[in-house]
Amino acid sequence: MTKPMSRALDGIRVLALENFVAGPTATMLLADWGADVVKVEPPSGDAYRSFPPIQTDGTATSSVWFSRLNRGKRSIVLDLTTAAGRETFLELAAATDVVVQNLRPGTLSKLGLGYDDLSHVNPRVILVSISGFGQPDVQPGPYTSLPAFDLIGQAMSGIAYTSGREGDPPSPVGFPLIDTTVGDWAVTATLLALFQRERTGVGQHLDVAMFDVGIHLNEYAVGAYGWNGVAPVRGRLPSSAPFELVRAKDGFVAIAVSGEPIFARFTEAIGHPELASDPRFSDGTKRAQAMDSDLLPVIEAWTTTRTVVDIVGILGKVGVPASPVHAVGDLFGDAHVVERQMIVSVPDPVLGEVRVAGNPIKGDLIPPLIPRSAPQLGADRDAVLDEWLDASPGERAVREEW
Numbered sequence: 001m002t003k004p005m006s007r008a009l010d011g012i013r014v015l016a017l018e019n020f021v022a023g024p025t026a027t028m029l030l031a032d033w034g035a036d037v038v039k040v041e042p043p044s045g046d047a048y049r050s051f052p053p054i055q056t057d058g059t060a061t062s063s064v065w066f067s068r069l070n071r072g073k074r075s076i077v078l079d080l081t082t083a084a085g086r087e088t089f090l091e092l093a094a095a096t097d098v099v100v101q102n103l104r105p106g107t108l109s110k111l112g113l114g115y116d117d118l119s120h121v122n123p124r125v126i127l128v129s130i131s132g133f134g135q136p137d138v139q140p141g142p143y144t145s146l147p148a149f150d151l152i153g154q155a156m157s158g159i160a161y162t163s164g165r166e167g168d169p170p171s172p173v174g175f176p177l178i179d180t181t182v183g184d185w186a187v188t189a190t191l192l193a194l195f196q197r198e199r200t201g202v203g204q205h206l207d208v209a210m211f212d213v214g215i216h217l218n219e220y221a222v223g224a225y226g227w228n229g230v231a232p233v234r235g236r237l238p239s240s241a242p243f244e245l246v247r248a249k250d251g252f253v254a255i256a257v258s259g260e261p262i263f264a265r266f267t268e269a270i271g272h273p274e275l276a277s278d279p280r281f282s283d284g285t286k287r288a289q290a291m292d293s294d295l296l297p298v299i300e301a302w303t304t305t306r307t308v309v310d311i312v313g314i315l316g317k318v319g320v321p322a323s324p325v326h327a328v329g330d331l332f333g334d335a336h337v338v339e340r341q342m343i344v345s346v347p348d349p350v351l352g353e354v355r356v357a358g359n360p361i362k363g364d365l366i367p368p369l370i371p372r373s374a375p376q377l378g379a380d381r382d383a384v385l386d387e388w389l390d391a392s393p394g395e396r397a398v399r400e401e402w
Contacts, residue, residue: 005367007034012194013096013388015040015089018074019047021150021176022130022210024069025183028097029074030190032359032369039075040089040095045377046070055350060376061352071346071356072372074380080111089113094121097387098190102130105144109137115205117133126193126203130186131210138207148210151180154169157214162221166234166279182213241287242266245325247300248308252325255299255315259285265318270302346371 012035025047031037039046051065057322078161082256090113093099096141101108101119108114108129115137117126129135132148133304155171164171191208197203215222224232232238240258257263260283264276281287281293303311308324324330331337332355342360345353359369 001341003229004069004369005365007367012036012098014038014100014190015096015099016394017099017101017103017108019102019395021048021328022183022186023067023100023180024048025180026128026130026186026190027073027100028069028071029184029187029359030100031372033096033361033366035133036093037073038388039070039073039077039375040078040080040353041377043077043079054400057350060349060350060377062374064351064354067348067351067354067374070355070374073178073375074270074384075375075378076381077378085343086112090117090121091389092384093125096122096125097129097194098119098126100128100186100190103130105135106128109209119203122203123205124197124201124330126190126197128186128193129205130182130208133211134209135205135207138205143211148152150176150210153214155209156211158218158221159214162218162232164234166236168234171234175351176359178210178217181217182208182210185213188220207342207386236288236291238285238288240284240291241291242295242397244291244296244297244299246303248303248311249305250307252355253303253311254323255303255307255311256327257287262320266320269314269320270299271319272298272302293390341369344369344371348372349376 004214009030012030014035014037015025016037018027018039019025027035027037027039028190044050046066047068048069049061050062051063054060054061054063078089080089084128092156093113107119118125118127129138131144131154133143133146135140136144136176151172155170156176157178159177160170160172163173176377186206186208189208193204193206221232224230224238237243240256242255242257245252245254257266260276261282261283264273267273267275275281275298277293280290306314312322312324326334332343337343340358342358343355344358345355348354356371
């Protein structure tokens with residue numbers, strides 16, 4: 001019998017003090033890779049539990065939004081405003097590897113649960129803090145105390161003025177881009193600190209901020225402006241063209257030309273090889289500047305007489321990157337998405353199944369994801385206290401109930 005593959009983070013314990021998207025995204029990915037993630041919730045639960053659509057069967061209650069980001073975790077309820085709740089949290093912190101939190105900066109310290117407090121009971125503990133603008137005890141700035149959601153990060157990082165089209169109002173991306181990505185970076189921070197702890201034997205406090213991540217995501221525009229003081233034309237790369245969504249006979253197609261060899265193949269494919277030797281289009285910067293006035297009309301004269309499938313087939317044969325412009329619904333029927341397990345079904349005791357995005361990391365020694373349901377509020381209290389604290393039934397009974 002073949003021995004089942006272990007997951008990379010088997011045996012790693014994670015305490016999650018989290019709400020909404022960023023923290024839950026990070027700990028969900030850690031749970032996918034084998035970490036035992038215990039979600040420490042207030043009596044009211046993660047705020048996402050109350051976001052509709054919500055269903056109940058009389059004994060359990062589930063929210064689609066909560067289920068999408070909390071697969072594979074366990075839940076306990078602690079009221080950290082009470083001495084008993086804080087005491088239990090510190091006991092759990094003494095038995096954990098990582099604490100991931102996205103509370104308002106300074107909240108943990110005010111509760112007596114800041115990094116100094118956690119490291120006092122567990123010098124090996126890693127605290128990963130997610131916030132809008134950073135942590136006051138790591139690297140504070142003028143905005144550190146300000147609240148933030150994803151939209152604030154997109155607005156302040158310049159992303160809302162990089163996406164969209166020139167002349168239009170600011171246009172944030174229509175999904176929680178920074179919330180999701182800051183969660184990804186919190187995972188990177190966790191793995192970095194776990195690796196470093198193997199060398200040093202001690203933990204640390206890591207600070208991952210939405211504003212910082214937004215600037216990183218917008219690095220193309222930042223780099224361009226840093227070079228010549230001129231922001232790129234919105235919605236267009238300043239050094240590659242055509243790099244566009246263009247009209248087809250039956251929809252839109254993405255065409256991505258970068259570099260002169262690909263441009264030459266592209267011009268041949270659309271029946272205008274003379275464009276490759278035209279000095280107006282001799283490099284990507286010149287082509288980007290001439291797109292609206294000169295190139296796009298020629299390109300769309302060709303694309304609008306052909307279907308998306310035809311265009312993608314013709315350009316693909318000559319090595320020019322091109323693709324359909326998918327609507328979200330198209331992903332659910334895409335054979336490649338199925339084969340790569342990038343949409344998975346998470347079981348739920350009330351909802352039945354919730355189809356959500358899968359884990360993007362694959363590997364020879366990474367077992368395939370087998371999604372486990374998101375936890376019911378506080379459902380795992382006894383099991384977690386038993387396993388992490390070796391609490392006997394009598395000891396559990398005398399702990400304050402919430």
